[in-house]
Amino acid sequence: MINTEPDLEDLKNIVKGCASGDSNAQEKLYNMFASKMFGVCLRYAKDSMEAEDNLQEGFIKVFTNIKNFRHDGSLEGWVRRIMVNVSLEKYRKQHLTYPVEDISVYDGQALTEEALDKSSLEDLFHLIQQLPPRYKMVFNLYVMEGLNHREISKKMGISEGTSKSNLARARDILKRKVQGLHRELKTNTKYPV
Amino acid sequence: MEDQYFDKVIREKMEGFTPSPPANAFSNIKAQMEVVATRKRRAVFIRIAMAAALIGIAMITGWLYTETDNQGTKPLAEDKTIQKEEGVVTESNKKESTTYNPKKTVAVPAKETIVKSAISEDTRINNYAALPGITDEKEAPGTIRESMGQLNYLTARLIQVIPFEDRSEALRLNTVKKGTFSTPLSEDEKELIAMNTSANRKNDMPANSWKVGIQLAPGYSSNTSSHSEYYAQNMAYSGSPGKTNMGAGFSIAYKANKKWSIKSGLYYSQNGQDSKNSRAVSGQGSNLFFTQAPADKEIFNTAVNFSGGQMTMNSKAGIIEFTGTPQNTELLTTMDGKRAYSNTLLTQGEFSQMFDFVEIPLYLSYQLLKSKIGIELLGGISANFLVGNNVYMNGPSGKENIGRTADISTLNYSGTLGAGVEYALGENISFSVEPRFSYFLNSINKRSDVRYRPYRIGIYIGLNYELNKK
Structure with missing residues (x-):
């Protein structure tokens, strides 16, 4: 997969080509962002099938709406927002009837820096994937997209308090599991198979 | 561990998460894009067909309006003869x-x-x-009808040259469907697109944008005139300073940049006047x-x-x-x-004299304000082709076509000044009201002892559709 960074002029030409329906330009744009965006979609989706659907749907929206992109912001950010929105939309459709949980107080988990640093990317991805759907959405939106609780509450149709508690709960679960993973690793090191 | 530190580490690690997407993903996207493009083309075709139908309706309405105005026209009396003079009396x-x-x-x-x-x-x-x-020369009775036929033909020809492409489908993704799932725009995306559209309008209006429209133009026409003394002493004076009438047509505009546009089109309009008593015969009328x-x-x-x-x-x-x-x-x-x-x-x-013109204008317009409501100023010149020249008599037995006005130029030029208010009905469709004042730059009569320059004040009311809006 080609992932070279084009200069601004190239990028403008690619965007222009995409806007006029040039499939070569669309393929270039796709190749530039497909891997990153697939990663984004995987983080939000329940499985890789759904992530693939979201990726395709997201890129169709990108190509159809790229005429509205004015180059006054990051193209990657703009594409990413579309992917996140597609994922969120899918989540909303699937989880309309989820009951609202409100766990207001959590004990901070004693996670060591060493445990966190030694956790691999794949481990962290799988741990995040295992979070309950809404925790996962709130955690991703807050940590990865940098949204605040007010924005998350609007996007997800939940209260700010719920967003805060979901985030705290997600962090708590992740810390516990990362620490557990680290403990497991240490155990395995002492007693290798 | 601090939450902020935890979040930061997670974020940094996850930013490097770039798995390879499935190999066939892009080919699937491409196939779906073709489906979308086909649907868009079909939608554009339907819209152009609808626009053509509307223009046709407008033209027919204008024609019927003219025809209605002519109802009651009686054939010339057959049992009357004009005595040919045989000599000169002293x-x-x-x-x-x-x-x-x-x-x-x-x-x-x-x-x-x-x-x-x-x-x-x-x-x-x-x-x-x-x-x-x-x-x-005699004016054929079907001149107006033939001219309107030509007008409709030109209209159809001009519609054919509209690019078969629609670049204004930004908000229509709701119709995109793939297999069993649909892809309506989410609120966030609509918000995003609206922001972009707003920024687009405020900061960087699209170049190479075309706009077509249809207009009906009720108006009031009158004239300024001067005559030689010899001509004037036998002249019937004007019974009323002007006439109300209906014009119609369609416009095409090219937006050169965010402020300036060039406009043209094809319009049908009428101009005329009434004549009453001869000043010479009746003294003061x-x-x-x-x-x-x-x-x-x-x-x-x-x-x-x-x-x-x-x-x-x-x-x-x-x-x-x-x-x-x-x-x-x-x-x-x-x-x-x-x-x-x-x-x-x-x-x-x-008597009433009616001149029918097909007008091809070339206007320059300047956008003063562009938001939900847009305001613009326009000015320019028009070529006015004479397509109808009739004289009617409105008498007790109805309206009777009794002849034509001689020496009227086939091609005339007029200058136009106007202002327009445009209200956006949608992303691409707008409703406009444009008061315009047109004044003929030349005398439409070729005689040296008659100087007759019509003018018209019209309110052009219409619908506009913006093509390939970026």
Whole structure:
């Protein structure tokens, strides 16, 4: 997969080509962002099938709406927002009837820096994937997209308090599991198979 | 561990998460894009067809409006003949040669008792004032209809050159479907697109944007005129300063940048005037020869001339060539020796001259304000092709086509100033109201002793559709 960074002029030409329906330009744009965006979609989706659907749907929206992109912001950010929105939309459709949980107080988990640093990317991805759907959405939106609780509450149709508690709960679960993973690793090191 | 530190580490690690997407993902996207493009093309085709239908309806409405205005037009009286002059009378024998009897003409309103022609065989008509420039050309009765047919044809041709491409589908992704799932825009995306659109409008208006529209233009037309003294002494004065009428057409505009646009199009419009009593005959317009006529009825009387079997009359716009004697009229030779024309046409009602133009404008417009409501100023010139030239008489028996105005230029130029208010009904569709003032830059009459320049104030009300909006 080609992932070279084009200069601004190239990028403008690619965007222009995409806007006029040039499939070569669309393929270039796709190749530039497909891997990153697939990663984004995987983080939000329940499985890789759904992530693939979201990726395709997201890129169709990108190509159809790229005429509205004015180059006054990051193209990657703009594409990413579309992917996140597609994922969120899918989540909303699937989880309309989820009951609202409100766990207001959590004990901070004693996670060591060493445990966190030694956790691999794949481990962290799988741990995040295992979070309950809404925790996962709130955690991703807050940590990865940098949204605040007010924005998350609007996007997800939940209260700010719920967003805060979901985030705290997600962090708590992740810390516990990362620490557990680290403990497991240490155990395995002492007693290798 | 601090939450912020935890989040930061997770974020940094996850930013490097770039798994390879499935190999066939792009080919699937490409296939779906083709489906979307096909649907868009179909939608554009439907919209263009609808626009063409609307333009056609507008044209037909305008034509019907004109036709309705012409209803009641009666065929020329077949049982009337114009006496061809056989000689020239001198000033001394004019009074002796007249056969006019004032008492006889009091009962003019009764159709059956109308004196058909008061000119006897031995009446001698003074034709020393025969006017130059009169031709034997006759206006075909179907001229307006044929011209409107040409207008519709041109309209259809112009529609064909509209690019078969639609770049304004930003908000129509709701219709995109793939297999079993649909992809409606989410609120966030709509918000995103709206922000981009707003920024687009405020900061960087799209270049190479085309806009087409249809307009109906009710208006008021009048004129300025001047004439030689000789011509004026036999001229029927204008009965009313102007006429209301309906125009219609379609416009096409090219947006050169965010402020300036070039506009053109194809419009049909009318211009005309009414004529009443001849100043020369009636002095100040009073019914000189009809003092016994009922007070609530106005009797038209004006000097007419005969030359080569053609009856003519001087009007503000030019010489009216009669194709026959109007119904319910009386023609007589006057005893008044002050005028160049010694014959007078008497009837109730008044003449109306109508000129039909197809206008091809070239305007430059400047956008003063662009948001939900846009305001613009425009100005430019137009080429006006004469497609209809008719003279009617509105008398007791209805409206009768009695001839044409001679020496009217086929191609004329006018200048236009206007302002427009545009209200966005959607992303690409807008409603506009544009008051415009058009004034002919040349006299539409080619004669040197007649200077006649029409002007029109019209309110152009229409719908516009912006193509390939970026």
